[in-house]
Amino acid sequence: MSDAISWVKVSACTLPLANPISDAKVLTGRQKPMTEIALLFVEMKTRDGAEGVGFSYSKRAGGPGQFAHAKEIAPVLIGEDPNDIAKLWDKLCWAGASVGRSGLSVQAIGAFDVALWDMKAKRAGLSLAKLLGTHRDSVRCYNTSGGFLHTPLDQLMVNASASVAQGIGGIKLKVGQPDCDKDIERVSAVRQHLGDRFPIMVDANQQWDRPTAQRMCRRLEPMNLIWIEEPLDAYDHEGHATLAAQFDTPIATGEMLTSVQEHWDLIRHRAADYLMPDGPRVGGITPFLKIAQLAEHAGVMLAPHFAMELHIHLAATYKTEPWVEHFEWLEPLFNERIQIQDGRMLVPTLPGLGVSLSEQARRWTTASFEATA
The missing domain is CATH 3.30.390.10 (Enolase-like, N-terminal domain)
Known part of the structure; x- marks a missing residue:
């Protein structure tokens, strides 16, 4: 039985x-x-x-x-x-x-x-990653928590340096201020601080309209960014697709979507170079795996949003090299810690998720x- x-x-x-x-x-x-x-x-x-x-x-x-x-x-x-x-x-x-x-x-x-x-x-x-079938034992990771807009510019540099020293592989900066020049100033300063080749991403959190997004993507194009995230409303698939087709800098979006169907609509519009599904938001691992299969079939890159304790396992199973978002916010909830080394997050080897409350x-x-x- x-x-x-x-x-x-x-x-x-x-x-x-x-x-x-x-x-x-x-x-x-x-x-x-x-x-x-x-x-x-x-x-x-x-x-x-x-x-x-x-x-x-x-x-x-x-x-x-x-x-x-x-x-x-x-x-x-x-x-x-x-x-x-x-x-x-x-x-x-x-x-x-x-x-x-x-x-x-x-x-x-x-x-x-x-x-x-x-x-x-x-x-x-088995670890969750091994149960699902991994392509790698570590995943590139970037930090977001040090780059929010409430952070003064000088502290932004301190946070970026601290993340690099910790072994983080990329830095994401929030943009989307009413004064676009301030965004450019902050991104330019961090680019100069970290050098021409260090991976930097930016995230507008859906706050630009189409003309502003067009202008800002053009101004950000020379800065060699890994991606520009959510330049438009999460459901403006046509607008995102236009930006993705026009600019060399990849467009990333998808974190606010809450079903397989919504992600499929985004994918079929070719609206994202990097898809950013969030496992808890879409209903867990079962729908996340369906979304990942659709993304892989379409040749889209993957960068799951938040919840690194879960997404490190899921990203490790993706065929194309993904990114995982490093947020230390949830760490007090768990007894275990994820290890970072040489710009990459190591996939936990304990059985299951590898965490306990x-x-x-x-x-x-x-x-x-x-x-x-």
Whole structure:
């Protein structure tokens, strides 16, 4: 008789950030500075004693909604075979289908899906990357957390140097200020500071209109950037495609999309040179792998957004050399640390995701729910 899920715990956790975070969305008045991140954790056990842990997250808003949805759908997993991950993804999706198959509801499913894959890899005695099938044991990584717009220019240089000293392979800078000249000044200064060949990316967080994006891509073209990220609204696939076709500097986008279908629409428009899917946002590992297959078939490069604790494993399985985004923000939630060396992030070798929840994560937990057999 096959094993069966006997216990599922859903937890809401609020992680405070040391400093309020501002990007272009704050400067345009569309959002307030970010002061915390809401995490959704799922822990599960089976009748035979197998265990798995997964997570999803939300920034600025949506955390309570994810937790509420997860509580409603968690009981449908009780008694199910944890190996039937694709079947269980569909079952969770249809349990809440009246609120749609993208957005907040799917992000709640993501935490369950990651926990199921974590459990499957642990049962096999393999890291998640090895279970899925790797192309590499390390992945190029770049740091974003030191390049936000609230950071003064002189501190930007200090942060960049610190990241390089840590072994980070690239630096991403936020752009999209109302005064475009200030963006050019900051990028030019960091380019001069790090040299002509060091990998630098920029991210406008969807805050340019089409004429501004056209002008800024032209002005940034001589700076030898790895990519220009989200120059336009996340759903303006035609606009992104025009920029991707016109300029040598690659265009990156996709992090705000929350389904396989939305990513396919972006891919078929040829709107991204670098696709940036976010595993928790698209509903976990199961849909992420579908997106990666579509991207590989289209010859698109891959750079997953945020959540390096998960994405290091998924990026390691991609055929073309990818990038992983280094964010230290989530580190207090886990007992383990990902290693950085010579510009690359080393793929963890422990079974599953290779992470366990810390006591700090328990202390930051604000609510929980358990479903049992």
